[in-house]
Amino acid sequence: MKKGYPRFFxxxxxxxxxxxxxxxxxxxxxxxxxxxxxxxxGLNFIGGENWGEMVRDTRYWSSxxxxxxxxxxxxxxxxxxxFAIALxxxxxxxxxxxYRVLWLIPMMTxxxxxxxxxxxxxxxxxxxxxxxxxxxxxxxxxxxxxxxxANVAITIAEVWQWTPFMFLILLAGLLSLxxxxxxxxxxxxxxxWKTFARVTFPMMAPISIGAIMIRLIxxxxxxxxVFTLTRGGPGNATETPAAYIFQRSLQDFQxxxxxxxxxxxxxxxILTLTIIGKVFARLSKPRGI
Amino acid sequence: xxxxxxxxxxxxxxxxxxxxxxxxxxxASAGGTxxxxxxxxxxxxxxxxxxxxxxxxxxxDDACSWYETSKKDYSGKTxxxxxxxxxxxxxxxxxxxxxxxxxxxxxxxxxxxxxxxxYAKQLRSYQTDTNQYDVVFNGSYQIGDFHSxxxxxxxxxxKGKGSLATLTPLYKELYxxxxxxxxxxxxxxxxxxxxxxxxxxxxxxxxxxxSKTGKELAPPKTWKEYNxxxxxxxxxxxxxxxxxxxxxxxxxxxxxxxxxFGAFIDRVAPYAKNPNVKGGFWFDENMVPQVNNPGFVAGLxxxxxxxxxxxxxxxxxxxxxxxxxxxxGDSLLSYTWDDAWSKSNEPTSxxxxxxxxxxxxxxxxxxxRVTKKWDTxxxxxNYAPYIAWGWSSAVTAASPAKAMAFDYLCFWANKANHKLDxxxxxxxxxxxxxxxxxxxxxxxxxxxxxxAVDSWLGTMQxxxxxxxxxxxxxxxxxxxxMTAMENAVAKALAGQATPQKALDEAAKxxxxxxxxxxxxxxxxxxxxxxxxxxxxx
Numbered sequence: 001m002k003k004g005y006p007r008f009f010x011x012x013x014x015x016x017x018x019x020x021x022x023x024x025x026x027x028x029x030x031x032x033x034x035x036x037x038x039x040x041x042g043l044n045f046i047g048g049e050n051w052g053e054m055v056r057d058t059r060y061w062s063s064x065x066x067x068x069x070x071x072x073x074x075x076x077x078x079x080x081x082x083f084a085i086a087l088x089x090x091x092x093x094x095x096x097x098x099y100r101v102l103w104l105i106p107m108m109t110x111x112x113x114x115x116x117x118x119x120x121x122x123x124x125x126x127x128x129x130x131x132x133x134x135x136x137x138x139x140x141x142x143x144x145x146x147x148x149x150a151n152v153a154i155t156i157a158e159v160w161q162w163t164p165f166m167f168l169i170l171l172a173g174l175l176s177l178x179x180x181x182x183x184x185x186x187x188x189x190x191x192x193w194k195t196f197a198r199v200t201f202p203m204m205a206p207i208s209i210g211a212i213m214i215r216l217i218x219x220x221x222x223x224x225x226v227f228t229l230t231r232g233g234p235g236n237a238t239e240t241p242a243a244y245i246f247q248r249s250l251q252d253f254q255x256x257x258x259x260x261x262x263x264x265x266x267x268x269x270i271l272t273l274t275i276i277g278k279v280f281a282r283l284s285k286p287r288g289i
Numbered sequence: 290x291x292x293x294x295x296x297x298x299x300x301x302x303x304x305x306x307x308x309x310x311x312x313x314x315x316x317a318s319a320g321g322t323x324x325x326x327x328x329x330x331x332x333x334x335x336x337x338x339x340x341x342x343x344x345x346x347x348x349x350d351d352a353c354s355w356y357e358t359s360k361k362d363y364s365g366k367t368x369x370x371x372x373x374x375x376x377x378x379x380x381x382x383x384x385x386x387x388x389x390x391x392x393x394x395x396x397x398x399x400x401x402x403x404x405x406x407x408y409a410k411q412l413r414s415y416q417t418d419t420n421q422y423d424v425v426f427n428g429s430y431q432i433g434d435f436h437s438x439x440x441x442x443x444x445x446x447x448k449g450k451g452s453l454a455t456l457t458p459l460y461k462e463l464y465x466x467x468x469x470x471x472x473x474x475x476x477x478x479x480x481x482x483x484x485x486x487x488x489x490x491x492x493x494x495x496x497x498x499x500s501k502t503g504k505e506l507a508p509p510k511t512w513k514e515y516n517x518x519x520x521x522x523x524x525x526x527x528x529x530x531x532x533x534x535x536x537x538x539x540x541x542x543x544x545x546x547x548x549x550f551g552a553f554i555d556r557v558a559p560y561a562k563n564p565n566v567k568g569g570f571w572f573d574e575n576m577v578p579q580v581n582n583p584g585f586v587a588g589l590x591x592x593x594x595x596x597x598x599x600x601x602x603x604x605x606x607x608x609x610x611x612x613x614x615x616x617x618g619d620s621l622l623s624y625t626w627d628d629a630w631s632k633s634n635e636p637t638s639x640x641x642x643x644x645x646x647x648x649x650x651x652x653x654x655x656x657x658r659v660t661k662k663w664d665t666x667x668x669x670x671n672y673a674p675y676i677a678w679g680w681s682s683a684v685t686a687a688s689p690a691k692a693m694a695f696d697y698l699c700f701w702a703n704k705a706n707h708k709l710d711x712x713x714x715x716x717x718x719x720x721x722x723x724x725x726x727x728x729x730x731x732x733x734x735x736x737x738x739x740x741a742v743d744s745w746l747g748t749m750q751x752x753x754x755x756x757x758x759x760x761x762x763x764x765x766x767x768x769x770x771m772t773a774m775e776n777a778v779a780k781a782l783a784g785q786a787t788p789q790k791a792l793d794e795a796a797k798x799x800x801x802x803x804x805x806x807x808x809x810x811x812x813x814x815x816x817x818x819x820x821x822x823x824x825x826x
Contacts, residue, residue, distance in 0.1 A: 038434060039765040039806045041416035053801075124602030125614065145604035147783065231546045234604065235783030236776070251405050252769045253412055254805070 028259045036255040050260040059236060060261055063244045064268065070151070070240065071219035074158040079212055081159065082166025083204075087196075089167070090174040100171070107164035115228035118157040119144075122229065147237035150230050154238055157225045162218070166211055173207030174200070205284040213277055220269050241265050320362030320394030327356045331705040336384055342636075344712055344734055349704025352450040355392065358700045363395025363693050370399045370697075372426040373407060376715035377609075377628075378476075378680050382426065385701040392700070395693060404428075405546070408768055411435065414685075423688035424698060429463060429472055430678035430761035431768070433814045436466040439683040440691055442473055452702040455722040459753050463760075464681060466817065471683060473698045475707075477721030478679030480555050481748045482515075482647045483615065483623045483630055484508050485640065486741075487529030488522060497525070508647045510670050512556055512591045515539070515622060515650045519598035522621045531618045531639040538598025540611055540620040540629075545779035547607025550771045552625055553778050554675045554759060557588025559652035562673035564666075564757040566659055567823045569815065571762045573658060576812055578799035580774055581792035583663070584656030589781055589788040596782060604782065616640070624649055626677065630745065631714040634737050642738040646745040648752070649674050674752050675759045676821075680717050726750065760821045764814040766806040773798035 032050050034043045054060060089100055106114065121128045122143040130140035143149045181203065185195045223242035226232060232239030232247075245265065249258025329348050333340035348355045372382040379401045386397035400422075402410060407427055414421040415438045427435065447453045447461070447470050456464070456474055464472040488494040489508055498506040501521050509515040519538025527536050542552040561584025562570050572578055579585065596604050600619040608626065615623040616632030618640045623629050633644045651672040654663040682701075684694040700706070710718040711725065712735055720726060726749065731742040752758070762770055777795035780786045786794070803811050819825070 035805065037766075037805050038412065038769060039810060124605065125600055125610075125619075127602075130601065140601050142602075142604065145602070145783075147785075231544070233545050233779055233783065235545075235780040235785040237783060237785065247772070250409050252772055253409060254769070 028263055031256050032260040032263055034256045036259075037257070038253040041255075046256075050257050053257065054260050054264060057261075059239070060241065060244060062236065063239045063241045064265075066238070067220065067222065067240045070154065070158070070222055071216060074155055074162070074222075075212060075215045075219050077155070077159045078163045078166045078215060079208070081163045082211075083170050083208075085163070085167045086170035086174055087200075089171055103167055104164045106161050107168070109161070111161060111224040112228060114161050115157060115225045118153070118160075118225070119229050122153045144230050145234050147234060150234060150238050153229055154222075154225050157229060158219070158222065161225075162215060165215060169207065169211040169214075170204065173204050173211075177203050209277075209280040209284055213273065213280070216276065217269075217273060220273070320364040321359060321390065321392040322394070323359060323388075323391040325356045325359040325392070327354075329356065331355055331709065333384065333709060336387065340384075340713075343709060346705050346708050350450065351452060351704045352445060353452050353696065353699035353703040355388075355700075355703070355705060358389065358696065358703070359392040361393045361696060363393040363696075365394075366690060366693055367396040367398060368424060368690055368693055368697055369422050370397060370424040370426075371407065371410060371422045372399055372401055373680075373717075374401045374403055377717035378426055380713075381701070381706075381710050381716045381718060385706060386697070389697050389700050393693075393696075397697060404548075408434075411438075418687075420685065420687040422685055423690050423694040424682060424684055426680060426682045428678045429474070429681040430763055432464075432466055432472060432681075433763040433765050433767055433817075435683070436471045438686055439471045440686045440688065440695075442470040442684075443695060446473070446695065446699055452699050452704070452707070455724055457721065457723060457726075457753060459676070460721050462821065463676070472681040473683055473695075473702070474679075474681055474721060475698075475702045476680035476718050478626050478677045478719055479749060479752050480551065480625045480649055480675050480677045481627075481630075481745075481752075482508065482649055483633065483644055484647065485527060485529070485621050485643055486645050487640075487643045488525070488527050488621055489645070491528050494522070494525070494527065498522075508645075509622070509650045511653050512559070512588070512650045513653065516591055516594050516598070519595055519620075519622055523598040525621075527621070529618075529640065529643045534618055534639075535600065536618075537600040537603065537620040538622065539595050540600060540603060540606065540615045540623040541592075541595060542606055542608055542611050542625055543596065543599070543604050543782060544607040544610075545775050546772075547610075548625075549607075549778065550775045551608075551675070551677050553588070553592060553774065554677075555624055555649055556592045557585045558673040558675050558759040559650070559655065559671045560584035560587040561656050561658075562671075562757055562759050562822075563655045563657050563664060564671070564673075565664070566657055567819075569819055570759055570822050571818070572812075572815060576803060576808055576815075578796045578803075579658060580777075580799055581789065581796040582656055582658055584658075585792055586788045587652070587654075587656075589778060589792060592778070593782055593788065627719040628714065628717070631719075634735070634741065635714050636736070642741060645741050646748045648672060648748050671757070672755065673757050673759050674755055676752065678761045679719065679721070720749065756824050758822065760818055762815075763818050764806075764811045766802050766811065769802045769806075770799055773802065 030043060033045055033047065035046045036042060085103055089096060124130055124140060124142055124144060127143070129143065133140055141149050143153045181199050182195065185199050190198065221242050222240045223246065226238055226240050226243045227246070230238045232243045241261070245258055245261045248254045248261060325348070327348065330345050331348050332345040333343045370382060370386065373379045375383065383399050386399050389395065390397055408431060411422070411425050411427065442453070445451050453474055457477070460474055460477045464470055464474040489506060495506045498504065498521055502517065509518055522536065523538035525536050530536050542549045561579065561582060568574050570579065600614055603614070606614060611623065611625060612629045612632050614620065615629040616638055630644065630646060632638060633640050635641070651670040653670060655666050655671040657664045682698055684691055684698065688694050707718065707722070710716045711720065726746050728739060728742045728746055731737045732739050761767065774795050777791040781788045781791035
C-alpha cells in the first residue's frame with residue numbers, strides 16, 4: 001500500500017493526459033478506418049481505403065514538399081536576420097530597451113490578424129505595395145495570383161512575424177555568454193569577424209539549435225498566412241498540408257480522410273524533426289572530444 | 290323602471306365598449322418595448338447612422354408585419370441564429386433580430402460566421418445531435434445536404450398573407466424538396482450580364498470597335514463576343530470613366546473559395562446545356578460526371594482567355610471584390626449575382642445610370658453528350674442561364690422554439706422589411722416576389738434610371754420563361770463537388786494544368802465523391818435537379 005501511494009498522485013496528470021492526448025489520438029486512428037464524411041457520420045469500418053487514397057493523393061504530397069521548402073527557407077531567413085538583430089541589440093546601442101520592445105511587436109500580434117494586414121499590403125488592385133511600386137514607376141506585381149510572387153509574399157509575412165522570436169532567444173543566449181572568451185580574443189587581437197566566427201557563433205550553437213528546432217516545429221504548421229493571403233492559390237501553388245487538411249476536414253467535411261492526412265502529417269513531422277534534431281546535435285558537438 | 294334598466298345596461302355596456310375600443314385602437318405591445326399601430330411608417334433610421342438615408346415605407350398588411358409581430362410575447366424565450374458575416378445577410382439578420390426583440394420581448398442570439406463555416410457549423414450541429422441552432426441561413430443549393438434537418442415551412446407563410454406567398458413560381462419550386470417547402474426563401478438570385486452604356490451606346494466607342502474588328506457593337510450574345518469586347522476595350526478611355534481609374538475589359542469572380550464556381554458555371558452552361566438532351570447536365574443517366582466534357586472545356590478555355598482583360602488583381606477576385614470593382618467603374622463588363630448591379634446603381638456610384646443588364650451570353654455551339662458531337666443551336670446561339678443559388682434560411686427540425694423561429698423569419702421577410710432591404714446594396718436581398726418586378730418601385734422610390742431598370746427586369750422575366758436553364762447541383766456533398774471543380778478551374782487559371790487535364794482531375798474527384806456519398810443517394814437527389822433542368826413540374 002505504501003509503495004503504491006505516491007503513484008496515486010500521478011493519477012490526475014495521467015487522466016488529463018488520457019483525456020487530451022491519448023484518447024483523441026486513438027480516436028483519430030480509429031476514424032481513419034471509417035468513411036465519416038458529409039453524408040455519413042459515425043464509425044463504420046472500411047479498412048485501409050483512406051490510407052490507400054492518401055498514398056495516391058498527389059496534391060497532398062505536393063503540399064508536403066512545399067512545406068519543406070517554405071519552412072526551411074523561412075526559418076533560415078529568420079535565423080540570419082534574428083541573429084543579426086540580436087547582435088545589434090547586444091552591443092550597446094542608444095535606446096536599446098526601446099528597440100528590443102519594438103522588434104518584439106510582430107511576434108506579439110495575432111498571426112491571423114497580421115496575415116490580414118499583409119493581405120491588404122499585397123492586394124494587387126488597391127494594396128499599398130503595388131501603389132508604392134507604381135509611384136516609383138515600376139509595374140505592379142501579381143503578388144497573390146502568380147505562383148512565384150505568392151510564395152514570396154508568404155515568405156515575407158512569415159519572416160516578418162517570426163524573426164522576433166529568433167531575436168528574443170538569441171539575444172537571451174548572447175546575454176548569457178561568459179565574458180572571458182571574448183576578453184581572451186581581444187587580448188589576442190582577433191578582429192570582430194574572427195571573434196564572431198570563432199567565439200560567438202560556436203558558443204551560440206546549442207541555443208541556435210534550440211531556437212531553430214522550436215521554429216521548425218512551429219513552421220511545419222504554417223496555415224494562417226497561407227489561408228489568409230492566398231487560400232493556397234493560385235491553383236495549389238502555395239497550399240501547405242495544414243491548409244489542405246483544413247479544406248478536406250472542415251470545409252469538405254471528409255472527417256475520416258482528413259484524419260488520415262493529419263495523422264500521416266503528424267508521423268512525418270515527428271520523424272523529420274527527430275532526424276533534424278539528431279543531425280544538429282551531432283553537428284554542434286565540439287570536435288575532437 | 291325603464292330608465293333604471295337603461296342606466297344599468299349602460300353602466301355595464303359603456304365600460305365594455307370603452308375597453309373594447311381601447312383594445313382596437315391602442316398600439317400593440319405584448320412583450321416588447323416597441324409599440325406599433327397598423328400601417329405605421331417603418332424606418333431603420335433609429336438603428337444606426339448607416340441607415341440614416343434609407344427610405345421609409347408603410348407597414349404592410351401581411352401576417353408578420355411590424356404591427357402583427359408586436360402582438361406576440363416571447364419574453365423570457367431565446368432564439369439561436371446562425372448567419373453569415375456582416376454585411377451580406379449578416380447585416381439584415383442582426384438588424385431584424387434587434388427589431389424582433391424590441392417588438393416581442395424575446396432574445397435573439399445571432400452568430401456571424403464566414404460562408405464556409407455556415408456549412409460546416411450546421412453540419413457539425415446535425416451530425417453530433419447537439420442541436421445548436423433554431424434558425425440557420427445558408428445557400429439554397431445546400432438543400433440536398435440539409436433538407437432532412439429542416440422543419441417544413443408552414444402554409445401560413447407560403448400562402449394567403451404569409452411573407453412568402455408572392456414568391457415567383459420558379460423560386461417557390463427551388464425552395465422545395467420532394468414537394469415540401471423546406472427553405473424560407475428570403476432572396477432569389479440569378480446571374481446576368483452587366484454592361485457599361487457609356488461604351489455600348491456611345492458613337493465614338495462603336496466606331497472604335499468597328500475600326501478594330503469590322504463588326505457592329507452591341508451587348509455580347511456569346512462568350513466569344515464577350516471576350517472580344519473585353520479585349521478590344523481593355524485600356525480604352527470610356528466616355529464616362531471615373532477620373533484616374535484604368536478601364537479594363539471584364540471583372541469576374543476568379544478566386545478559389547470565393548464563389549468562383551458560380552462564374553465558371555455561367556461560362557460553361559451554354560456550351561454544355563443542350564436543350565435537346567434531357568436527363569442531366571451535371572451527370573449522365575449512369576451518373577458519369579460531365580464536368581470534363583468538351584462543353585465544360587470550351588467554357589474554361591474562354592474563362593482563361595478573359596483573365597488577360599481583367600483589372601489589376603482581377604485574377605484573385607472573390608464576389609465582394611467583383612462587386613466593389615465593377616461598382617466603382619473598373620470595367621466594361623461583368624456578370625454573376627445582382628449585387629454588383631445594385632452597387633452600380635447606388636446614389637454614390639460613379640457609374641450610376643451608365644450600366645444596363647442583359648441575359649448571360651450564350652454559345653455558338655453546344656455539346657451533345659449523347660451523340661458526342663457539337664450541335665449548332667437553333668437561331669445560331671444557345672442560351673442557358675444559370676439560376677444561381679441565393680440566400681435562404683430554415684428552421685431546424687430539432688428546434689425547441691419552432692413557432693418563435695418561424696415568427697422571426699416571417700418578420701425578417703415581411704413586406705416592409707423586404708422592400709427596405711432591397712434598397713440597401715450590401716444586405717444580400719434581391720428581387721424574388723412578383724411585386725418586386727414592377728419598374729415603378731425602382732424608378733420612383735429608388736431613383737434608378739428607367740432604361741436600366743427595364744433592361745434588368747426584362748432579363749429576370751426572360752429567365753422565368755426560359756426553358757433551357759442550369760441549376761445548382763443540389764445533391765448531398767454539393768460543397769465537395771463544387772470545391773473539386775473550383776480547384777480544377779483554379780489550376781487551369783493559374784496555368785498549372787490544361788483545361789482538359791484540370792477538368793479530368795475534377796471528374797475523377799467527382800467519381801470518388803459520388804462513391805463516398807453513395808451513388809444511390811446522389812442519384813436519387815439528382816432527380817430533383819433534373820426535374821428543374823428539364824422543366825418537369
